[in-house]
Amino acid sequence: MNKLALSDEILMTIDKPARYIGNETNMVVKDTKAVDIRFCMCFPDVYEIGMSHLGIQILYDMFNRREDTYCERVYSPWPDLDKIMREKHIPLFALESQEPIKNFDFLGITLQYEMCYTNVLQILDLSGIPLLAKDRTEDDPFVLGGGPCVYNPEPLADFFDFFYIGEGETVYNQLLDIYKEHKAKGGSRKEYLEKIAEIEGIYVPSFYDVHYKEDGTIESFTKINSHAKEKIKKQVEMKLENTYYPKKPLVPYIRATQDRVVLEIQRGCIRGCRFCQAGMVYRPVRERSMDFLKEYATEMLKATGHEEISLSSLSSSDFSGLQELVYFLIEECNKQKVNISLPSLRIDAFALDVMNKVQDVRKSSLTFAPEAGTQRLRDVINKGLTEESILNGAMQAFNGGWNRVKLYFMLGLPTETEDDIEGIAVLSDRIAREYYTIPKDQRNGKVGITASTSFFVPKPFTPFQWSRMDTAEEYLNKQHFLRSKFNEQLNKKSIKYNWHEAELSVLEGVFARGDRKVAAALMAAYKEGCLFDSWTEFFDNKKWVKAFADTNIDINFYTSRERDEEEVLPWDFIDAGVTKKFLLREYKNAKEEKITPNCKLSCTNCGAMEFGGGICFLPRTEEVNA
Amino acid sequence: MMVRMKFMKTGPVKFIGHLDIMRFFQKAVRRAGLDVEYSQGFNPHQVMSFASPLGVGLTSEGEYLDVSFNSLPEKSVAIKTLNDAMNEFIQVTDMVELNSGAKNAMASVAAADYLVSVKDGYEFLTINEFQEKFNRFLLQENITILKKSKKSEKETDIKPFIYAYAFTDREFFGADNRKKSVAEEYDNGVKIYLRLSSGSVNNLKPELVTEAFCEYAGIPFNEYAFQMHRFELYTQTEDGRYIPLSEVGNEA
Numbered sequence: 001m002n003k004l005a006l007s008d009e010i011l012m013t014i015d016k017p018a019r020y021i022g023n024e025t026n027m028v029v030k031d032t033k034a035v036d037i038r039f040c041m042c043f044p045d046v047y048e049i050g051m052s053h054l055g056i057q058i059l060y061d062m063f064n065r066r067e068d069t070y071c072e073r074v075y076s077p078w079p080d081l082d083k084i085m086r087e088k089h090i091p092l093f094a095l096e097s098q099e100p101i102k103n104f105d106f107l108g109i110t111l112q113y114e115m116c117y118t119n120v121l122q123i124l125d126l127s128g129i130p131l132l133a134k135d136r137t138e139d140d141p142f143v144l145g146g147g148p149c150v151y152n153p154e155p156l157a158d159f160f161d162f163f164y165i166g167e168g169e170t171v172y173n174q175l176l177d178i179y180k181e182h183k184a185k186g187g188s189r190k191e192y193l194e195k196i197a198e199i200e201g202i203y204v205p206s207f208y209d210v211h212y213k214e215d216g217t218i219e220s221f222t223k224i225n226s227h228a229k230e231k232i233k234k235q236v237e238m239k240l241e242n243t244y245y246p247k248k249p250l251v252p253y254i255r256a257t258q259d260r261v262v263l264e265i266q267r268g269c270i271r272g273c274r275f276c277q278a279g280m281v282y283r284p285v286r287e288r289s290m291d292f293l294k295e296y297a298t299e300m301l302k303a304t305g306h307e308e309i310s311l312s313s314l315s316s317s318d319f320s321g322l323q324e325l326v327y328f329l330i331e332e333c334n335k336q337k338v339n340i341s342l343p344s345l346r347i348d349a350f351a352l353d354v355m356n357k358v359q360d361v362r363k364s365s366l367t368f369a370p371e372a373g374t375q376r377l378r379d380v381i382n383k384g385l386t387e388e389s390i391l392n393g394a395m396q397a398f399n400g401g402w403n404r405v406k407l408y409f410m411l412g413l414p415t416e417t418e419d420d421i422e423g424i425a426v427l428s429d430r431i432a433r434e435y436y437t438i439p440k441d442q443r444n445g446k447v448g449i450t451a452s453t454s455f456f457v458p459k460p461f462t463p464f465q466w467s468r469m470d471t472a473e474e475y476l477n478k479q480h481f482l483r484s485k486f487n488e489q490l491n492k493k494s495i496k497y498n499w500h501e502a503e504l505s506v507l508e509g510v511f512a513r514g515d516r517k518v519a520a521a522l523m524a525a526y527k528e529g530c531l532f533d534s535w536t537e538f539f540d541n542k543k544w545v546k547a548f549a550d551t552n553i554d555i556n557f558y559t560s561r562e563r564d565e566e567e568v569l570p571w572d573f574i575d576a577g578v579t580k581k582f583l584l585r586e587y588k589n590a591k592e593e594k595i596t597p598n599c600k601l602s603c604t605n606c607g608a609m610e611f612g613g614g615i616c617f618l619p620r621t622e623e624v625n626a
Numbered sequence: 627m628m629v630r631m632k633f634m635k636t637g638p639v640k641f642i643g644h645l646d647i648m649r650f651f652q653k654a655v656r657r658a659g660l661d662v663e664y665s666q667g668f669n670p671h672q673v674m675s676f677a678s679p680l681g682v683g684l685t686s687e688g689e690y691l692d693v694s695f696n697s698l699p700e701k702s703v704a705i706k707t708l709n710d711a712m713n714e715f716i717q718v719t720d721m722v723e724l725n726s727g728a729k730n731a732m733a734s735v736a737a738a739d740y741l742v743s744v745k746d747g748y749e750f751l752t753i754n755e756f757q758e759k760f761n762r763f764l765l766q767e768n769i770t771i772l773k774k775s776k777k778s779e780k781e782t783d784i785k786p787f788i789y790a791y792a793f794t795d796r797e798f799f800g801a802d803n804r805k806k807s808v809a810e811e812y813d814n815g816v817k818i819y820l821r822l823s824s825g826s827v828n829n830l831k832p833e834l835v836t837e838a839f840c841e842y843a844g845i846p847f848n849e850y851a852f853q854m855h856r857f858e859l860y861t862q863t864e865d866g867r868y869i870p871l872s873e874v875g876n877e878a
Binding site: 004008009011012013017018021022023025251253254255301302303304305306307336337 | 638642643646649650652654655659664683711745850853
């Protein structure tokens with residue numbers, strides 16, 4: 001056993017010491033002296049969140065299959081420990097070896113959401129690694145970023161040595177092989193970066209230069225190193241049906257957010273909702289094979305001892321083998337007393353049958369994500385969910401004994417009017433009315449409807465990447481207006497309305513579409529003490545406002561400004577498969593309230609065909625249960 | 627069949643709380659593929675109960691839990707199968723099948739053996755001073771402390787609940803019963819062995835004894851200075867003897 005990095009006394013004084021002691025079930029143990037490459041994988045948020053992330057589990061397993069590499073993990077120390085580490089100058093350490101991150105060759109940070117960026121700086125700071133890539137020496141690890149946020153890595157460009165753009169299964173082995181050779185020969189930091197800049201999907205920000213116009217928009221984005229590529233091509237694993245997947249996922253001692261086996265059944269989504277970045281950048285849709293899924297489900301349940309398995313995908317109902325897989329799991333799981341959770345399932349006869357078989361009816365609730373309150377606006381965002389299908393689905397479930405419904409909506413979508421906002425309250429009320437058409441003696445008490453609104457944040461590589469985003473004030477006005485409309489509904493007592501923080505969404509908007517200039521505000525906010533911003537109890541908007549003011553950065557320039565078609569966008573140098581032409585065409589369709597069919601019905605020539613596989617090359621089928 | 631397992635909890639796992647240890651065992655039993663019994667109803671769960679939750683920070687080689695199985699392989703195989711599904715810090719060391727009608731582990735507990743060691747870096751007395759002062763402290767007629775509960779504070783005499791003590795394992799266990807312990811050892815060598823009343827009626831924690839000792843000796847009490855280790859949990863027989871919880875029932 002490795003000596004713990006933290007003393008007993010520290011571990012006894014902080015919350016949840018199990019976050020820092022490692023030694024979880026299925027943790028990989030290697031001799032640190034017997035490996036060539038030490039890679040530390042980081043999720044810049046608290047342990048319970050980070051341990052629930054599937055991507056790290058996949059890469060952890062993939063790296064550790066290499067004999068020459070030891071992949072370890074680190075998460076953000078909670079503020080209680082953060083304070084102690086700063087006071088006592090304890091360097092941040094990896095869980096497996098309990099050794100300082102500074103000793104590693106690589107620190108790989110996954111970037112899952114914009115509001116973890118201050119935590120990225122915390123990780124570097126506590127590790128004793130210079131925050132700015134340009135200040136790092138041969139003694140520092142290479143700091144690399146991956147994950148969905150790297151589809152616009154520019155706000156973080158100054159802090160990272162390089163980014164890996166796309167799915168992790170494809171070029172990591174090349175990166176590590178080159179590194180091993182490089183280390184043996186003893187080359188410089190820059191030489192290694194030059195070698196890997198030639199690999200598809202690797203972006204080294206210091207090899208490019210950005211110039212700005214008077215008005216703050218980008219004049220030019222040019223490469224300044226001959227090894228760098230003009231365009232960085234998103235990495236896609238095209239052999240997904242049976243590629244790397246962990247058979248023995250880590251099982252934490254404390255309850256993580258995902259305290260279950262997670263089985264990824266497919267990547268990508270056929271639906272093409274216009275606000276959804278995942279639906280655009282994970283194209284083309286690729287399914288895993290049935291045999292693979294059955295084998296891995298069984299093995300992972302055995303290797304973890306988890307009591308629950310969850311199917312992961314952007315839209316389970318579109319997975320072609322769903323019925324076969326689910327009925328297989330029901331049989332398998334009933335034997336082992338395992339529960340199945342099926343998120344993102346459309347309500348239909350099959351879904352109700354499954355829910356009856358696998359869940360305690362009294363406890364579960366139905367979830368719909370109409371996203372917008374009127375059909376007009378749902379057409380704008382291409383959300384193929386009609387009021388009729390929502391009411392039908394709800395009614396079927398009500399007849400089956402359900403009486404709780406969760407509804408998810410967005411405020412601030414492009415072209416939104418007061419009618420659309422009011423529509424959210426009206427639709428919620430209609431669902432309640434539907435329930436009360438069931439005779440009193442046949443229904444299960446009162447209906448409980450929870451409607452939640454979040455604020456729309458335009459994201460890169462979506463048709464709305466050019467859109468103006470509302471200001472915090474506009475958002476709050478919309479929220480108040482909607483609340484008043486909820487109070488006018490007949491069934492207001494059966495409807496609960498929840499909303500999100502407007503200020504946080506605005507900041508998310510800044511970093512989602514920001515350029516290299518916003519790094520200064522991020523650094524200033526971190527120095528002011530911003531940390532764990534996605535946690536309501538720690539988010540401090542005043543500090544953020546001050547940070548932007550002190551660095552002379554105008555929030556509205558990044559958020560509440562419609563981009564021109566001609567404008568050079570900060571992420572234009574990335575080829576994510578979907579073409580700018582397609583996104584623009586979709587933006588125009590949105591404004592004209594035109595629906596675009598999903599990938600199963602017809603091809604809309606988005607550009608993802610260039611990857612040479614997946615759904616793009618399958619025969620088009622008739623739509624089952626739209 | 628109800629089976630009583632004895633297990634140890636050492637190393638970093640001492641920082642895992644009781645509820646998480648329960649979850650750990652549930653998952654370990656599933657990983658081991660043992661034929662465990664589930665309760666009936668909507669939420670089937672394993673029928674499992676622990677003797678006496680160990681506080682966070684304590685190590686132990688005398689933890690017990692009762693688990694109900696439909697069937698089990700023979701003892702050594704069952705122990706090995708389960709231990710292979712766990713890690714070096716939590717290991718089952720013994721298993722016995724309980725007779726039907728046996729009291730459950732929690733209700734059985736009457737006494738416990740502890741080792742209290744001073745951690746290196748926290749020394750406040752030499753070995754001799756410590757032993758001399760502790761002797762005098764324990765020879766008092768009464769040892770009165772303020773017991774704080776959620777509702778009130780009341781004065782309690784803990785003297786009757788301290789059953790035995792010694793400064794060496796030879797003295798404490800008897801020369802023939804010394805065993806290799808997994809307790810952490812410290813260079814300073816300041817330590818005391820205690821047998822205390824335990825269980826649902828009069829549960830005396832070793833922390834309370836050390837706190838009372840520090841107060842008696844006029845030493846500021848530092849809760850982080852001591853490492854507590856539990857050796858054993860005992861139940862009381864009808865003729866008043868204390869026997870380990872694992873000596874109830876038959877061999878599994």
